[in-house]
Amino acid sequence: xxxxxxxxxQSVDLQTMQPPGVTVTLQxxxxxxxxxxxxxxxxxAQQARNAEYNPKRFAAVIMRIKEPRTTALIFASGxxxxxxxxxxxxxxxxxxxxxRIIQKLGFDEFKVHNIVGTCDVQFPIRLEGLACSHNHFxxxxxxxxxxxxxxxxxxxxxxxxxxxxxxxxxxxxxxxDILRAFQQIYPVLAEFRKAPLPASAQPYTSKNGKDxx
Amino acid sequence: MTTFELYRRSTIGMCLTETxxxxxxxGTLSPELAIxxxxxxxxxxxxxxxxxxxxxxxxxxxxxxYRFCDNVWxxxxxxxxxxxxxxxxxxxxxxxxxxxxxxxxx
Numbered sequence: 001x002x003x004x005x006x007x008x009x010q011s012v013d014l015q016t017m018q019p020p021g022v023t024v025t026l027q028x029x030x031x032x033x034x035x036x037x038x039x040x041x042x043x044x045a046q047q048a049r050n051a052e053y054n055p056k057r058f059a060a061v062i063m064r065i066k067e068p069r070t071t072a073l074i075f076a077s078g079x080x081x082x083x084x085x086x087x088x089x090x091x092x093x094x095x096x097x098x099x100r101i102i103q104k105l106g107f108d109e110f111k112v113h114n115i116v117g118t119c120d121v122q123f124p125i126r127l128e129g130l131a132c133s134h135n136h137f138x139x140x141x142x143x144x145x146x147x148x149x150x151x152x153x154x155x156x157x158x159x160x161x162x163x164x165x166x167x168x169x170x171x172x173x174x175x176x177d178i179l180r181a182f183q184q185i186y187p188v189l190a191e192f193r194k195a196p197l198p199a200s201a202q203p204y205t206s207k208n209g210k211d212x213x
Numbered sequence: 214m215t216t217f218e219l220y221r222r223s224t225i226g227m228c229l230t231e232t233x234x235x236x237x238x239x240g241t242l243s244p245e246l247a248i249x250x251x252x253x254x255x256x257x258x259x260x261x262x263x264x265x266x267x268x269x270x271x272x273x274x275x276x277x278x279y280r281f282c283d284n285v286w287x288x289x290x291x292x293x294x295x296x297x298x299x300x301x302x303x304x305x306x307x308x309x310x311x312x313x314x315x316x317x318x319x
Contacts, residue, residue, distance in 0.1 A: 045282035052281035 024119040024182050026175065028084060029091040032113055035078040035099055044074065048101055063098060070094040074102065088115070088175060114171060117178045121165040121186065124194035130161070134188065150185065157181040161189065216255035217312045219285075229254055259317065271296045274307070286311040 041061045045053030052062040061074040070084040070091070080098060085091035127148045131140035140148040147160040147168075155177040160168040167185070172178040220226050233250055236242035274293030279286070288309040295302040 042282065045280065049278040049280065052279075054281060054284070 022119055022121055022186070024117045024169065024178055026086055026115060026117045026178070028116045029086070029088055030081065030083045030114040031085075031088075031091045031095060032079060032081050033095045033099070035080065035102065037078045039074065039076050039078055039102065041074070041076050044102060063101070065094060065097055065101075068094045072098045074098065113173070115173065115175060115178055117169045117172075117175075117182070119167050119169075119182060121167065121189050123165050123190075124163055125161060125165055125189055126192045126194050127161065127163055130188065130192040133192070152181055152184065155181050159185055161185075163194075165189075215317060216252055217259065217317065218251075218255055219310055219312060220255060220258040221251060222310075223258075226254065226258075259314075263314075268297055272307075272309075274304075277306075284313055284316055 041053055041055070041059075044063075045051045045061050048061075048063060050064045053060075059075065062071065063074060064071045068085050068090040070082055072083075072094070073081040080095065082091055082095045082098065085094050127140055127142075130150075131138040131148055134150070137151050137153075138148055139151075147162045150159040150161055151157075152159060156171060157169055157177065158171045159181065160170075167182070167189070169178050169181055172181065221230060230251065233242065233247040237244050237247050272290070272293055272295055274290035277289045277291045279288050281287075286309075288311075290307045290309065291305065293304045293307050295304060
């Protein structure tokens with residue numbers, strides 16, 4: 001694997017040892033719910049505001065609300081998908097609003113499917129080192145995609161780790177899982193923190209981190 | 214060839230419809246002929262707008278609601294500015310109904 005950037009190209013101050021007061025920010029919640037009855041999509045599209053229905057292209061009504069700012073896919077079966085909320089509570093609230101719009105009873109089975117979170121550890125990371133050391137979990141091909149793909153087994157999460165120190169976490173079913181995944185990856189990222197300059201560069205150490213995950 | 218009937222909702226279209234209805238009511242015109250007139254109106258409006266109208270207007274405003282159903286877009290704009298080379302007009306609320314012209318030739 002090539003070593004593209006070892007020279008201190010980034011102007012990050014590595015002297016200050018930043019405590020991990022790093023916060024994970026949830027970006028998007030995808031959830032589904034079942035309104036438990038068949039829906040007449042044409043009627044919904046004709047009467048509801050901010051709705052799109054093009055059955056030739058997609059068999060659902062696409063509806064949006066401003067608060068919480070979300071988009072819903074509403075199917076004739078009564079099942080709906082709600083995307084765009086920034087928290088689980090907001091996703092639930094939005095789903096309820098859509099259900100109210102459609103005026104159906106029996107709001108059943110609200111389930112969060114996927115949570116996406118982002119954070120910034122505030123230091124650059126040696127992706128090549130990390131990929132070598134945790135190769136069972138990592139997929140890193142900088143020519144195809146600049147981020148390292150880390151597939152964590154427990155909790156089942158996929159993390160996209162970038163040289164900049166920014167991390168995207170996805171695949172979790174709850175905020176708690178995202179936070180746990182982040183807590184587990186943080187020490188690994190710190191271990192592969194990039195050294196400041198070639199002259200004072202730390203020698204590359206390959207620690208066997210396989211037992212942890 | 215299908216026609217878009219949306220131009221019948223314009224002032225001129227409404228006047229035509231009213232006139233034709235009057236003529237049908239007092240027996241001077243048969244209903245079938247009245248319908249033929251309206252269909253011709255649809256065609257003529259479409260042709261005229263396509264071939265004879267060159268001016269363009271830019272519309273900018275706050276999108277209050279939108280809808281897409283049966284390949285018809287309906288927008289309600291608030292505080293809209295209608296601008297062309299000559300003049301500018303401010304409108305508090307406007308409804309825009311738009312049909313896809315590609316569907317005419319089906």
